[in-house]
Amino acid sequence: MPEHPARDTPRILEAMLPLIGIPLSLDDRERWRPGRRYLYLDELYPRAVEKAGGLPVLLPAHGNPREWADRIDALLIPGGDDLLPPSPYPESVSFTPTPQAQLRFDRALLKASLEQNRPALGICYGAQLLALHHSGQLHHHIPSDLPDANDHQLPETEGRHPIQIEPESRLKEVVESETTSVNSLHQQAIANPGRGMKVSARAPDGVVEAIEAIDRPFVLGVQWHPERLPGAAGQGLIQALVSAARRG
Secondary structure, eight states, X not given: OOSSHHHHHHHHHHHHSOEEEEEOEEEOSOSSSTTOXXXXXXTHHHXXXXXXXXXXXXXOTTSOHHHHHHHOSEEEEOOOSBOOOXXXXXXXXXXXXXXXXXXXXXXXXXXXXXXXXXXXXXXXHHHHHHHHHTTOEEESOHHHHOTTSOOOBOOTTTOOEEEEEOSSSHHXXXXXXXXXXXXBBOSOEEEEOOTTEEEEEEOTTSOEEEEEESSSSSEEEESBOGGGOOXXXXXXXXXXXXXHHHHO
């Protein structure tokens, strides 16, 4: 029995629970207070990880990505701002760019985590980052690039649309169905999932809604927000990440 049970309890819990790394978003535009920079995260992400039996570890963008990848058991890259296109769009199209310091950290963290064979789940921006990491391509503005596509920036609390899941996919194993309904909150989408990745779900208009690694046990990216969604395609997806982290 530990010599100091109360003091040792957090360390005991940490040893039992899989550590799920979640990179924090960086505000470098002084949106809240002039002269100050903030790290922030929607609280629903760590809540969902805790509910699934994991221990969320919030990772600051100024940390050492390789050291964090060594310590965590799985990686969850949350939704975020836009990834800027390589060539300009019309002035009528606006983007909220991801800060470069955050983008460098997130890409390095993802690279190091995959090199360590950590399970990974990318959500919205995180899914797009997965594609870019594997030399994939994006539709940087759905209305401009895919004018026949449906609106994928639906109301946060009520917006849902169906998706079709590939039968031979890890996502189908998690959701246990080839169709489900998801919440959609994105103006960018994946055009090409990249080398070693495949499309595992699409919306009825053909827009890619999920990708996954071909030869890794659990590396998934989804355009919807499972942290805000009940059921197998929501909290169940977070649970699957934590379960994969337990298996190592």
